[in-house]
Amino acid sequence: MLCNTVKVSPRRSNPQTRPALVDIAARLLADEGPQALSARRIATEAGSSTMAVYTNFGGMSGLVREMVYEGFARLQDYFSHVSRTADPVADIALFGRAYRHNALTNPHLYAVMFGGASLAGFSLTAEDRQYGRYTLSTVVECATRCITAERFRAGDAELVAHQLWTAIHGLVTLELGEYLIEPFDADRVFEAQLTGLMIGAGDILEEATRSVASSKRRLRKVIEGVRPDPVDDRPAGDRRRRPRQAAPAG
Amino acid sequence: MLCNTVKVSPRRSNPQTRPALVDIAARLLADEGPQALSARRIATEAGSSTMAVYTNFGGMSGLVREMVYEGFARLQDYFSHVSRTADPVADIALFGRAYRHNALTNPHLYAVMFGGASLAGFSLTAEDRQYGRYTLSTVVECATRCITAERFRAGDAELVAHQLWTAIHGLVTLELGEYLIEPFDADRVFEAQLTGLMIGAGDILEEATRSVASSKRRLRKVIEGVRPDPVDDRPAGDRRRRPRQAAPAG
DNA sequence: GCAGTTAGCATAACGCTGTTATGTTAAAAA
DNA sequence: TTTTTAACATAACAGCGTTATGCTAACTGC
Numbered sequence: 001m002l003c004n005t006v007k008v009s010p011r012r013s014n015p016q017t018r019p020a021l022v023d024i025a026a027r028l029l030a031d032e033g034p035q036a037l038s039a040r041r042i043a044t045e046a047g048s049s050t051m052a053v054y055t056n057f058g059g060m061s062g063l064v065r066e067m068v069y070e071g072f073a074r075l076q077d078y079f080s081h082v083s084r085t086a087d088p089v090a091d092i093a094l095f096g097r098a099y100r101h102n103a104l105t106n107p108h109l110y111a112v113m114f115g116g117a118s119l120a121g122f123s124l125t126a127e128d129r130q131y132g133r134y135t136l137s138t139v140v141e142c143a144t145r146c147i148t149a150e151r152f153r154a155g156d157a158e159l160v161a162h163q164l165w166t167a168i169h170g171l172v173t174l175e176l177g178e179y180l181i182e183p184f185d186a187d188r189v190f191e192a193q194l195t196g197l198m199i200g201a202g203d204i205l206e207e208a209t210r211s212v213a214s215s216k217r218r219l220r221k222v223i224e225g226v227r228p229d230p231v232d233d234r235p236a237g238d239r240r241r242r243p244r245q246a247a248p249a250g
Numbered sequence: 251m252l253c254n255t256v257k258v259s260p261r262r263s264n265p266q267t268r269p270a271l272v273d274i275a276a277r278l279l280a281d282e283g284p285q286a287l288s289a290r291r292i293a294t295e296a297g298s299s300t301m302a303v304y305t306n307f308g309g310m311s312g313l314v315r316e317m318v319y320e321g322f323a324r325l326q327d328y329f330s331h332v333s334r335t336a337d338p339v340a341d342i343a344l345f346g347r348a349y350r351h352n353a354l355t356n357p358h359l360y361a362v363m364f365g366g367a368s369l370a371g372f373s374l375t376a377e378d379r380q381y382g383r384y385t386l387s388t389v390v391e392c393a394t395r396c397i398t399a400e401r402f403r404a405g406d407a408e409l410v411a412h413q414l415w416t417a418i419h420g421l422v423t424l425e426l427g428e429y430l431i432e433p434f435d436a437d438r439v440f441e442a443q444l445t446g447l448m449i450g451a452g453d454i455l456e457e458a459t460r461s462v463a464s465s466k467r468r469l470r471k472v473i474e475g476v477r478p479d480p481v482d483d484r485p486a487g488d489r490r491r492r493p494r495q496a497a498p499a500g
Numbered sequence: 501g502c503a504g505t506t507a508g509c510a511t512a513a514c515g516c517t518g519t520t521a522t523g524t525t526a527a528a529a530a
Numbered sequence: 531t532t533t534t535t536a537a538c539a540t541a542a543c544a545g546c547g548t549t550a551t552g553c554t555a556a557c558t559g560c
């Protein structure tokens with residue numbers, strides 16, 4: 001009754017089931033939020049039973065974990081479109097803008113990535129977190145360039161990258177939680193954070209401000225670069241993925 | 251069968267049931283995390299039925315909301331122990347340290363306050379968030395003093411307060427999510443954030459650094475001031491209730 | 501080509517959850 | 531005293547994640 005209507009129902013390694021489940025789960029999460037992520041709902045929309053979730057992911061936790069990896073993949077996708085220029089400060093500011101744009105574009109996905117537990121008893125493993133941290137290695141490299149160019153005062157590049165990460169993550173979280181009331185320009189806070197991060201020594205405030213402004217212009221191109229081929233690298237056959245909604249520029 | 255063993259079971263407005271439910275829920279949340287927050291579990295431990303949750307809170311959402319208010323009350327309790335000194339920068343840094351300490355002391359509670367949805371379909375109302383923002387009004391006032399004392403460059407005090415809030419919230423969230431790996435000195439990030447927040451213009455770096463160091467010493471006294479009827483520790487005997495209940499205001 | 505194994509999935513059930521309809525009862529109101 | 535009311539118990543319902551069982555098509559060895 002619940003079985004697929006037309007297809008011949010192969011018994012071994014149906015190559016369509018797993019990506020379909022991931023796809024439907026991602027769509028449900030984006031459209032209706034974490035509450036819609038139930039094994040029965042996903043299985044029904046995929047035309048199979050809940051067992052498909054267990055054979056493919058070992059349970060709901062595995063599927064939620066897949067969502068987390070999907071989220072980091074999307075972030076990585078944005079990061080890969082940030083080019084290295086002669087202005088490393090503008091580059092690192094652009095990383096921050098891209099991070100924020102990705103989070104605001106995929107709010108529920110972002111919540112699952114960093115929302116801690118509370119979702120069907122799911123919790124990240126150390127390996128999951130390491131996967132997430134790896135995404136930021138590009139930013140650390142950029143921070144090193146900032147120090148080398150003497151735009152940041154000499155110090156730990158990883159510290160600077162983490163400072164940027166925590167600041168923007170906090171901003172994005174409170175934005176998504178609607179704690180920043182209207183009319184409140186979250187973008188002003190963002191730019192102030194970037195500026196505060198950058199002017200480590202003395203009188204280079206104006207130069208830093210120019211870099212921040214420059215990164216704002218460059219963000220559009222990054223977004224446009226990511227948009228066409230959104231998230232994953234599914235074999236492009238019968239992918240069901242929605243073309244990903246756009247979001248206001250930061 | 252499930253009713254209380256000894257008490258006379260008054261039918262109208264039992265003054266013990268509601269605080270007992272709040273108390274047990276807070277303890278379960280602190281000890282076992284959000285997963286332990288179930289109506290049946292709470293009611294059983296209170297010696298009543300699940301209906302008590304509905305008559306007193308209108309459902310699980312109402313009880314979770316009560317936890318959020320409890321969380322902000324605890325934060326307010328810490329903030330009330332931050333005194334005004336002649337060094338407003340050290341004061342505002344101390345607000346940040348107190349905020350972080352409170353969050354790390356009540357991790358599950360903090361997660362419920364800012365974890366967004368995902369917990370039994372609970373979501374904050376606009377009024378709830380306003381209650382949370384009110385807690386930060388003290389910090390905004392302190393930021394104003396920093397500007398008046400010309401320790402921050404002239405600008406929007408609310409912007410500065412929100413910058414501090416978002417930065418520390420992000421740090422705390424990633425700390426609780428264990429995204430900051432060991433050995434990683436989250437305290438260094440915290441101090442770098444504070445420093446970056448403060449040195450708005452030129453050559454006052456050393457002075458700012460002194461203020462930050464001063465706030466670190468003062469934190470201990472704040473914690474000790476809050477501790478007497480504190481947060482988590484119900485060490486003595488088998489008391490189940492921390493007193494605590496602060497009054498809000500619009 | 502055939503037999504045995506295996507893995508993907510359907511079916512159905514278990515225990516759990518939040519929630520609700522109904523009944524009971526004691527306190528407040530008349 | 532009588533009526534009303536609200537707090538709570540009981541029991542049920544729908545939905546959840548999960549699991550045991552069985553079927554069957556695909557793979558494997560011959």
